[in-house]
Amino acid sequence: MITLRLGYIPLIDAAPLIVAHELGFAAEEGLQLQLVRLGAWAQSRDLLGAGLIDAAHMLVPLPVGQALGLGPALPVLDLVMFLSHGGQAVAVSRAIEDQLRAVGHDFDFADARRAGLALRRVVAGRLRVGVPFMFSTQLELIHHWLSACGFTPSDLDIRTVPPPMMAGALAAAEIDAFCVGEPWASFAVEHGIAALLLPGTAIWSAPPEKGLVLRHDFVEDRPEQSGALMRAIWRASRWLDEPDHCGTAAEIISRKDYLDLPSELAERGLTGRLTILSDGETRDVPGFLAFNGGAASFPWKSVAALFAASIARQHGRAEAPAMQAAMARFRTDLYRQHLRPAGAALPGASLRVEGAIAEDRTVPAERGQMILRADGFFDGFTFEPPAGPASTN
Amino acid sequence: MLKKLLIVVVEPDPDRAQSIAEGLRGAGDHDIRIIAEQTALARRVAELRPDVVLIDIADPSRDILEELALASGPSERPVAMFVDRSDEQLTRSAIEAGISAYVVDGLRPDRLKPVIDAAIARFHMLQQLRAELAATRAALEDRKIVDRAKAVLMKARGIGEDEAYALLRKTAMDQGKRIGEIAQQLVTAAGLLGR
Numbered sequence: 050m051i052t053l054r055l056g057y058i059p060l061i062d063a064a065p066l067i068v069a070h071e072l073g074f075a076a077e078e079g080l081q082l083q084l085v086r087l088g089a090w091a092q093s094r095d096l097l098g099a100g101l102i103d104a105a106h107m108l109v110p111l112p113v114g115q116a117l118g119l120g121p122a123l124p125v126l127d128l129v130m131f132l133s134h135g136g137q138a139v140a141v142s143r144a145i146e147d148q149l150r151a152v153g154h155d156f157d158f159a160d161a162r163r164a165g166l167a168l169r170r171v172v173a174g175r176l177r178v179g180v181p182f183m184f185s186t187q188l189e190l191i192h193h194w195l196s197a198c199g200f201t202p203s204d205l206d207i208r209t210v211p212p213p214m215m216a217g218a219l220a221a222a223e224i225d226a227f228c229v230g231e232p233w234a235s236f237a238v239e240h241g242i243a244a245l246l247l248p249g250t251a252i253w254s255a256p257p258e259k260g261l262v263l264r265h266d267f268v269e270d271r272p273e274q275s276g277a278l279m280r281a282i283w284r285a286s287r288w289l290d291e292p293d294h295c296g297t298a299a300e301i302i303s304r305k306d307y308l309d310l311p312s313e314l315a316e317r318g319l320t321g322r323l324t325i326l327s328d329g330e331t332r333d334v335p336g337f338l339a340f341n342g343g344a345a346s347f348p349w350k351s352v353a354a355l356f357a358a359s360i361a362r363q364h365g366r367a368e369a370p371a372m373q374a375a376m377a378r379f380r381t382d383l384y385r386q387h388l389r390p391a392g393a394a395l396p397g398a399s400l401r402v403e404g405a406i407a408e409d410r411t412v413p414a415e416r417g418q419m420i421l422r423a424d425g426f427f428d429g430f431t432f433e434p435p436a437g438p439a440s441t442n
Numbered sequence: 443m444l445k446k447l448l449i450v451v452v453e454p455d456p457d458r459a460q461s462i463a464e465g466l467r468g469a470g471d472h473d474i475r476i477i478a479e480q481t482a483l484a485r486r487v488a489e490l491r492p493d494v495v496l497i498d499i500a501d502p503s504r505d506i507l508e509e510l511a512l513a514s515g516p517s518e519r520p521v522a523m524f525v526d527r528s529d530e531q532l533t534r535s536a537i538e539a540g541i542s543a544y545v546v547d548g549l550r551p552d553r554l555k556p557v558i559d560a561a562i563a564r565f566h567m568l569q570q571l572r573a574e575l576a577a578t579r580a581a582l583e584d585r586k587i588v589d590r591a592k593a594v595l596m597k598a599r600g601i602g603e604d605e606a607y608a609l610l611r612k613t614a615m616d617q618g619k620r621i622g623e624i625a626q627q628l629v630t631a632a633g634l635l636g637r
Contacts, residue, residue: 091505
């Protein structure tokens with residue numbers, strides 16, 4: 050048995066790592082996993098860089114920021130697969146909830162344009178929005194959605210708030226709204242602090258959320274261990290996508306050693322049945338959180354380019370080199386090499402036009418056919434990735 | 443003469459904060475401020491304009507400081523940059539000690555190193571204290587649970603205290619587990635059986 054140390058932040062989308070360990074998918078690959086619960090995304094990045102953990106559950110845009118030179122000078126980090134899509138929710142304070150109702154908003158929890166325009170009508174000054182990290186899918190979703198609904202950069206004040214502190218910051222009126230991964234949006238509703246306005250998937254149907262990240266030298270020097278880890282986690286994520294497994298999964302990840310929260314709270318995000326208002330009103334969101342289906346785990350280089358272009362614009366960097374640098378860190382080549390033997394469906398290309406698939410679609414795969422998840426943006430936005438040296442494989 | 447360095451320690455636990463400050467005072471004549479409140483952390487730090495910010499590597503508030511490390515535009519004085527631009531070994535030692543440091547751009551390495559070294563030494567000491575405290579707590583918990591398990595055995599099997607303890611110890615040895623674990627299992631099972 051080879052022992053690997055895996056860092057994770059206590060969120061429901063850490064489930065593939067926890068399940069790989071608890072249900073024996075890792076042991077089948079000859080791996081003993083030591084799961085290390087971490088407190089901050091920066092800690093995850095630093096421990097990984099320093100070699101104190103071997104792999105990490107990480108926000109997909111985090112290694113992109115690192116590739117752009119916007120973090121500390123640590124060894125190069127590679128993202129080898131996505132762990133999840135979705136799982137985020139946008140929440141507003143109770144005061145804004147009342148104002149939205151006053152202008153006739155019905156909290157359908159589905160129509161991003163209507164929700165955004167209603168918000169535009171009721172917010173007078175700057176809207177202060179909490180996101181978990183400055184390189185996060187949450188920040189990208191908020192940016193994209195509110196910009197498309199008439200908020201200019203000067204209308205927005207986007208701030209980093211660690212997920213466990215999100216509810217508290219909203220209660221203390223330090224922020225007016227937030228976008229966070231589950232279970233922290235449900236947690237705020239449960240405490241009567243927030244109303245949920247939208248799931249992340251209402252803004253972008255398949256927003257890549259977490260990825261499995263390792264050091265570049267590790268994946269190059271230890272291909273057997275990297276491959277074993279990827280296969281164990283990929284099988285765990287396939288297990289997690291079965292609707293029948295949500296209850297068991299919620300129970301496992303909620304244990305004291307992991308999330309240490311009531312399993313009912315974790316189950317909401319896993320099933321996509323969310324309580325959105327403090328009066329107990331619920332909404333069903335099909336595909337709220339996906340781990341594996343529809344090639345969800347394939348780390349498209351075009352996603353790297355999309356995030357890199359956006360981050361480069363926000364931080365005053367040139368877009369073209371940023372996109373090339375980020376694409377080189379999304380290791381579709383390793384995904385193909387290590388997950389082909391496990392039977393993962395492999396797309397013919399490693400980059401695509403993002404946002405172009407309105408509905409789940411069957412496409413030719415490396416062998417036979419595969420289904421790709423719908424990935425449309427609410428406003429019809431599409432992103433064409435650049436060609437270049439880093440775009441092959 | 444060089445201006446004093448302004449060092450901010452972000453630490454909610456007052457005892458730990460004092461201990462870190464004390465360690466830093468041994469490293470030179472610096473101006474040391476402690477921030478215990480997480481509310482408006484970014485603004486507080488930005489207003490102080492420190493030369494060095496020290497924070498526990500696992501503190502979730504770190505992610506707020508990360509933003510500050512990048513927020514400085516070309517016209518502003520950089521609030522803080524990562525320490526590790528200059529000295530990879532120092533960074534590694536700091537990470538291993540469980541500390542993260544944000545350092546103002548352009549601070550001379552010879553002024554920085556003694557500060558970071560002192561912080562590392564102090565964090566190591568605190569780490570050890572924390573481990574000892576956790577071990578003591580676990581031992582205390584074990585003793586409590588073993589007492590309850592003994593009581594369960596004494597009642598169920600009509601045996602004396604010494605005999606009950608011997609039985610627990612033998613079972614633990616046979617199964618290659620800690621006696622506390624066996625006791626916990628027994629107490630849980632007894633609870634389920636309503637005894």
